[in-house]
Amino acid sequence: MKLKFLVPIFSLFFSFYFSQNINIEVKDTNGKPISEANVQLLKNGRTLDFQKTNDGGFCTFPLSEKGVFSLKFTSVFYKTKLVEIDTNEKLNFEVQLESQITEIQEVEIKSRPKIATAKEDTIAFNLKSVRDGTERTTEDLIKKLPGLNINENGKVTYKGNTVGQVLVEGNEFFGKNHKMATQNISANMIEGIDLWQNFNTINGNRSTAINLKLKDEYRGKVTGNIEGNYGTKNSYLGHANLFKFGKVGNLALIADANNIAKDPINFMDFYEMNTQENIENSGTNNNIDIPSFLNNDGKVKSKANQFGALQYSKSKKNITVTAFSIFNNARLEKLSTSKRIAFDGQPQNFNFLEQKKEDNRGFFGTTQIKIKKTFSDNSFLYYNFGYNPTQDNFNEDINRSSVDYSYYKVQNKTKNSSIGNFLSWNKDILNSKLIFTLSQLNENYTGDLDINSNTQLFLGNTPFLSQRYATNSNKYGFDFYFKNKNQILNFNFHSGISYKKDISDLGEVFSQAVENRTLKNYHYINDLNIYKKLGKFDISASLSSNFITINESNKHYFEKRFSIKFNPGITAISEFGLEYNTKYEIPGLKLLQYNALYTKDLSFYKNTLLTPDLLSKTDNYKFTWHRFNFEKGNNLFFMFMYSKIKPSFTTNITNYGTFSGIENTIGEINNKYIFLFANDMRFSKNYTLKSKLTGMVNKNANFISDNNNFSTIKNLELSQKISTNFRNKPLQFDLGYTFTKSIFEQSFYDITSKQDYLKLSLGIRANINKEWITNVLGEYLIQKTEQNTLKNFLLGGQISYRKEKSNFEYNLLFNNILNLNSFQYINSSTSQLGIDESSITALNGYVLGGLKINL
Structure with missing residues (x-):
């Protein structure tokens, strides 16, 4: 046992005597120092470290071992340069960079330009090969790049995974909120886009990142735009993007106010805002409820947003600071009509027709402060502070007709706040790295649910219900990491301990039911990860030993991870990967409540068989x-994933007609199959075809009224879009379709239900005389359930006029203009309670006109 502790101690002692630094000085061709240049230290094609030059043009890398390395220099003002160095000969290097501002003689390009080039861990996209002048935002550019996609949450994805961050000139831009950059930075500000597959984040982690490189004229001054639009039925949109990117730091201000259901923040952004980071980049999800007013699908009668975001960042040799704050206030109204069809064998009074009207409002926000202090030996301290408040006021009126008429007035007010602190110290020692981290997270939640009705509620003897559910959670953690890289085998060792205390208070006024629960969780972890490159194979494996103490119960388990990747090394980049991992989960506090926990959906949950130490x-x-x-600019990606959960946390559902009772219990198994096929293909010189096929099958074992039941959900989606890129032509076209099929199967009652969705789309993009920019999209939508079929034609877009060299731009925005007064969506869903056919009132179409001032 003692020898295990001597190894890192000797490594630590040895390093302080033998570690050295590589000193880099960067100048231009006139001998002037270049500040804020990006410098990457590479070996064998892999990025070892990443620095920025200071005001004197200097940067320093810690040297763990002598040998031959590569230095890659990038800057928005200077040409990219790759230099090979040999630290056996010297440790001080001076490099000159050439300016990118040069006169280019007229050249006729006869061959098709490459759409992308790869150097080490960086893929640089050639935007000239995809630009056609109709792009408005950075998002429009990214959608045209092979391998990159924008998912339904506005996130940039690559190889089926969400990219870690979107950076501006190598600096963070509102954390992991991709839309803040992609939808607010205009396309004409962007000079280039790089994909960094091994990005060194501010806290020392490795991640993927999209780096946006700005044009020279947008640096060192205030830039952006301010716009105001007003239109039919008092619809409005006001928006402002103001930026200043310069040597004194980067400043960004984004503000928005609208009542056309334009959401600056989506579900994934909200989750990430309420997630505390850790050194492994995995984060800690707080299982927070999504606010009712955060509806991003447009299926609302009306929605108004007021949004503001402010960020400042500054990166120097010794200190890096990033601070931002986001606030969103919203209100929405929602109308829907549903018909519940009970299964054969159930009482007829379980059938009903109901109308729902929602009026929800609330706010949420986040404040993040990140500070990195680097010392003379290149060790650094990193600190992160996060504060996230949320308030949600849900109000709903339900009118239901069955054998009898009943109404329900539901009010659900919830408040949630979290405060987190994270501190880490990082030290490079020879070919090793030591990291110590401290973390703290506090969460407070209160939920007040009040229901009034003309009928007795939830098997009680009163038509009233008033419930308060409050939780308090405190978590503290200490972790140690030892990471080693050598020619034989790379390994990472992680040891940590965390303590979490959860307290809940559940009470209902009329029944006088009260339940108080406390969970204390100690978690000890020791994890060893190894990595080896064998020819064309990358192999990694890890084994994690976990010991947990929950109240008075002790549990021990192992988690395993294995990955192998094969790169044939042919002309095109090709990679095959196979991964396996195990993960254990214990039930959260909500699942363990023995008293009934009532919800705004007219149901209640209570625990029957789950215990705090049950491992899934x-x-x-x-x-x-x-x-x-x-x-050729062609990209192909295929993924197949299989997940097996045993035992699972499942439910036993009992239908009481007017409400449902749900018991949290143990399920036999839960299987999930997911596949994804995506192909971006360029043919001829002017056409791009993007294809995507996704599928999901979820099989779950649960119970209905104490009877065994197996539910299967199947989803299939196929989409294709062909786009033109005619050089020097005013008109471009997009033609595509999306087909979706959903199937629900249930063994109990022997039920199968289906729903189909088909969307045909034709888009026209135009850039006329570099003054008129037009984007018009027509969509023919067919929604089909087993009971109904609904067909709609949607037409929307934007027409802009801006005279060359003018700061003023005149806009006409329109959406769903063929349905300015009313519009409906239909939906069919089957659950263990029955089949629900719903008609949902969607946002009316609108026409807006306005002015944008470009700075």
């Missing part, structure tokens, strides 16, 4: 294949 195991298997041809 998940086995994940994943196969991937990725092929990227940079010469």
Whole structure:
């Protein structure tokens, strides 16, 4: 046992005597120092470290071992340069960079330019090969790049995974909120886009990132735009993007006010705002409820948002600071009509027709402060502070007709706040790294639910219900990491301890039911990860030993991870990957409440068989294949994933007609299958075809009224879009379709239900004389359930006029203009309670006119 502790101690002692630094000085061709240049230290094609030059043009890398390395220099003002160095000969290097501002003689390009080039861990996209002058935002550019996609949450994805961050000139831009950059920075500000596959984050983690490189004229001054639009039925949109990117730091201000259901923040952004980071980049999800007013699907009668975001960031040699704050206030109204059809064998009074009217309002926000202090030996301290408040006021009126008429007035007011602190110290020692971290997270939640009705509620003897549910959670953690890289084997060791205390108070006024619960969780972890490159194979494996104490109960388990990747090394980048991992989960505090926990959906939950120390195991298997041809700009990606959960946390549902009772219990198994096939293909010189096929099958064992039941959900989606890129032509076209099929199967009652969705789309993009920019999209939508079929034609877009060299731009925005007064969506859903056919009132169409001032 003593020898295990001597190894890192000797490594630590040895390093302080033998570690050295590589000193880099960067100048221009006139001998002037270049500040804020990006410098990457590479070896064998892999990024070892990343720095920025200071005001004197200097940066320093800690040297763990002598040898031959590469230095890559990038800057918005200077040409990219790759230099090979040999630290056996010297440790001080001076490098000159050439300016990118040069006169280019007229050249006729006869061959098709590469759409992308790869150097080490960086893929640089050639935007000239995809620009056609109709792009408005950075998001429009990213959608045209092979291998990159924008998902339904506005996140940039690559190889089926969400990219870690979107950076501006190598600096953070509102954390992990991609839309803040992609939808607010205009396309004409962007000079280039790089994909960094091994990005060194501010806290020392490794991640992926999209780096946006700005044009020279947008640096060192205030830039952006301010716009105001007003239109039919008092609809309005006001928006402002103001930026200043310069040597004194980067400043960004984004503000928005609208009542056309334009959401600056989505569900994933909200989750990430309420997630505390850790050194492994995995984060800690707080299982927070999504606010009712955060509806991003447009299926609302009306929605108004008031939004503001402010960020400042500054990166120097010794200190890096990033601070931002986001606030969103919203209100929405929602109308829907539903028909519940009970299964054969159930009482007829379980059938009903109901109308719902929602009026929800609330706010949420986040404040993040990140500070990194680097010392002379290149060790650094990193601190992160996060504060996230949320308030949600849900109000709903339900009118239900069955054998009898009943109404329900539901009010649910929730408040949630979290405060987190994270501190880490990082030290490079020879070919090793030591990291110590401290973390703290406090969460407070209160939920007040009041229901009034003309009928007795939830098997009680009163038509009233008043419930308060409050929780308080405190978590503290201490972790140690030892990471080593050498020629034989790379390994990472992690040891940590965390303590979490959860307290809940559940009470209902009329029944006088009260329940107080406390959970104390000690978690000890020791994890060893190894990595080895064998020819064309990358192999990694890890074993994690976990010991937990929950109240008075002790549990021990192992978690395993294994990954192997194969790169054939042919002309196009091609990679095959196979991954396996196991993960254990214990039930949260909400699942363990023995008293009835009532919800705004007219149901209640209570625990029957779950215990605090019950371990649910998940086995994940994943196969991937990725092929990227940079010469042709073709990208292909395939993924198949299988997950098995046993035992699972499941439910036993009892239908009482007017409400449902749900018992939290133990399920036999839960299986999930997911596959994804995506292909971006360029043919001829002017056409791009993007294809995507996704599928999901989820099989779950649960119970209905104490009877065994197996539910299966199947989803299939196929989409294709062909886009033109005619050089020097005013008109471009997008033609595509999306087909979705959903199937629900249930063994109990022997039920199967289906729903189909087909969307045909035609888009026209135009840039006329560099003054008129037009984007018009027409969509023919067919929604089909087993009971109904609904067909709609949607027409929307934007027309802009801006005279060359003028700061003023005149806009006409329109959406769903063929349905300015009313519009409906239909939906069919089947659950253990019955089949629900719903008609949902959607946002009316609108026409807006306004003025944008470009700075």
